[in-house]
Amino acid sequence: MRLDSLYQDVIMDHYRRRCGHGLREPYSAESCQVNPTCGDEIRLRVTVDGLGRILDVSYDATGCAISQAAASVLHEGVCGLPQAEAMQIEAAFHALMQSRGTDAGDPEVLGDAVAFAGVSRYPARVKCALLPWMAFKDALHRSEGINR
């Protein structure tokens, strides 16, 4: 069924039980992103230590199953990683979303985020999956500015 290939079990599980949801302090930087086509919003915070390791990603978001699950998967996937490694996942996820269904994604790099491969077949939904990752990238960028 087409719907099941989009809303895979991993996505539905994360949507139902979001990991890391809620805004926490202290944090290094924050980013707010909006999807102008539907009005979905996310406020996301990153906490980075002096060695550039991501200690926490916390967020408050309204949105569809795809964007909510994407935020949860992001939290689970990047917490504890060095920034550079997290950005590799971000880049791989971005490439997967742009693939129009031609790429299954590398589970070694993406972890649970490979479950979003089906989303790339629906161009209107790609933005939903990318929204938390855009906020994450922006927040990390801001935290680097602050640390300098």
Add this chain to the structure above:
Amino acid sequence: MITATGLDVAAVRADFPILSRRVRDNQALVYLDSAATSQKPRAVLDAERRFYEEVNAAVHRGAHALAEEATDAYEQARMTIAAFVGAHPQQCVFVRNATEALNLLAYSFSNATVLAGAGVVAARQAGFSGDPRLVLGPGRSIVLSELEHHANLVPWQQVAAKTGATLRWLPVTPAGRLDLTDIDQIITADTAVVSVTAQSNVTGAITPLAPIVDRARQVGAFIILDACQTVPNGPVDVTGLGVDALCWSGHKMCGPTGIGVLWARDELLAAMPPFLTGGSMIDTVEMTGSTFAPPPQRFEAGTPLTAQAVGLAAAADYLAGFGMARIAEHERRLTECALAGIAQLPQVRVIGPSDLVDRGGVVSVVVDGVHAHDVGQVLDDRGVAVRVGHHCAWPLNRRLGIAASTRASFYLYNDEDDVAAFISGLAAAVAYFGGR
């Protein structure tokens, strides 16, 4: 099947080639997004093609045979479209869409304000008569409503920012209707212009126009109507409404994209300074200045939207062939059918009036615990095309406390089966996201 209103929907559908398309693994298309854009009948596609194949030339310039025929076709289209809304052709300006019409009107106020500040001579030279009712500034106000589409909100925000005028708005009730309780405190002696929607594209609520027109007249304010959701869907007679200007987009009434109409009273058209300038809209041009053509040409700079106007006239003829009152009644029956179906689904709530009083053929819903994007995805998976999101009325969504909604909108080519597909799709969304 011929409905009680006498509309043979099967025959209507046969006029629209796209409606026989299959989508998402060969399923029949159920098109319920006509409030965003309608589909086009063969009569419109043929009229445009015929114009390009047999008549095409630049209008209102050149003296060759084709130029004459193209000019005639263009002005004939204006007559047909004017007659469709009971207007005089010279009061109808062709624009790209309603958004451009509303910008044209909004810019008339900000341009008039700038020109008034430049002095009488400069204002005259730039084509502004000096009518003080168009001149804004601190101490004057623009009144809109909370129901507005972004197209009738953002241009006025810009005017307010440029002129120092105050923006005020009529509020909405929790049922998504305009609340006119405090109208006398909102539309006041300082109000220069009132610009409101004739029907909400989200809630379907039809604006009670008479009290707004009365109050605007009382204080000497211009009144503008965004008629995007009414002209395509029922009989509209501009002269009976009491408004100064009205606009709509052609693509929502079976016409081509890229053409809309601004209708305005002679007095307002004559008072407004030019908006877009250049060829076609002038009388004489010298290096130091120009004089301008009378309306409507004054507001149609550049090579006009000729094939689009011809296509839109074909759309007006096509719709008039059924009768706009019959189309309105058909949509009303489908809306009734949809509201009854939704009432059987406890998890689904209508955003807007739940009855048929002063209500058009758009039905927006929220599904408990399921985001509109996900609802739309389930519907799309079944071949049902609906609109999801804030429907370009973000402030209204915030006011009603919702993030987004799922909207079905009906037109002459929809039938009860389409409504049933919408309702069963909503039930499927509830089951899919509630059951896994």
